[in-house]
Amino acid sequence: MKAFLLGIILFTSVAAGLRCFTCDNARSMFMCAFQGRIRTCHNNQDSCETVVRRVGKRLVIIKRCKQKQACVENAKRQFAVSEFGFVECNTDQSNAVCTCCCQTELCNLQPHACTGMIFPCQERNAIENGAVTCSANNRPRSVCKFECRNPGFFIRPVRSSETTCRATGEWDRPKPCCARACPPYLPNDIVFVRQASTSEAWDEFKRRVVTIMGEFNVGSESALPGIISYDNSSNVRTGNVLKYLLEDYFTTANGDRNSVRNVIVLQADNASSDDVSAPADRLRKAGHKIFVIATANSSNPEYYNQASAMVGDQKQLYIQQNPSDATYIQDLVRELCDDPCQPDSNL
Structure with missing residues (x-):
């Protein structure tokens, strides 16, 4: 009977949803761990989110349940460069905010500081009649250079001969191809x-x-x-x-x-x-x-x-x-x- 009841309790706990550690507006990771609690997320909340906000020298820590898509979009937006050249997730400005997302049981329990997420770009494969070399594969800030190796072929568009993986996980330019002079060649x-x-x-x-x-x-x-x-x-x-x-x-x-x-x-x-x-x-x-x-x-x-x-x-x-x-x-x-x-x- 005890084994049967234990099985029901475990099944109910898993079926209820992901569990995340939560705290609200804590002044440090220590205070977050001290004041926070474990919470079972709603069924549509499939991610644990950690938000670290810095205002001057003061920290504000938030840990909570979150929809994965919303969490990841927040994290990516914080790496995007604004029209003023400002990046929200940074380490050298007085005002900053960084978001980290994870999707396993109690994955945000540890008191690690969130300094942003890594969003790799899709891998850059070689192009027909040409080759590609990348400084850091498909990781952020990796620079990939394309060249054509067969006579009579040229990189098109010319501006895409060199592309960089942005921190948001997107290449800054489309993948080029090796093409013959147009006109007269039009594939x-x-x-x-x-x-x-x-x-x-x-x-x-x-x-x-x-x-x-x-x-x-x-x-x-x-x-x-x-x-x-x-x-x-x-x-x-x-x-x-x-x-x-x-x-x-x-x-x-x-x-x-x-x-x-x-x-x-x-x-x-x-x-x-x-x-x-x-x-x-x-x-x-x-x-x-x-x-x-x-x-x-x-x-x-x-x-x-x-x-x-x-x-x-x-x-x-x-x-x-x-x-x-x-x-x-x-x-x-x-x-x-x-x-x-x-x-x-x-x-």
């Missing part, structure tokens, strides 16, 4: 999409595509283009076309290359009758880049709202002043070459 699968109100507009669009692709090499080591025409009726459904591109066009069965970026260059004469924002957002989140060419003579405000919503980045929206206006072409070529790297989650 993209690119589709040109046109909703033309007249056959003349469609013919003019095809001529513009030839001009744009004339800037680049076309082939398996560079750009592979496609072209689509849709909806010259009064019921334009651009959102449906974007959904088709995501779910059917950009697939390996249709020859899509996983190793390169997918690009959409879309021009429509009329506003869409269906939603374009949601499918465009899904495309961008999947790593696809969208450029939109809009006409300047539309009287429908929704037309411009939709064009703006599709690109996300307004640098990728071009306004064509009249049907013969081709000034956007060089800007488009420049933007296509701006970042030839395939999107990488290892930022």
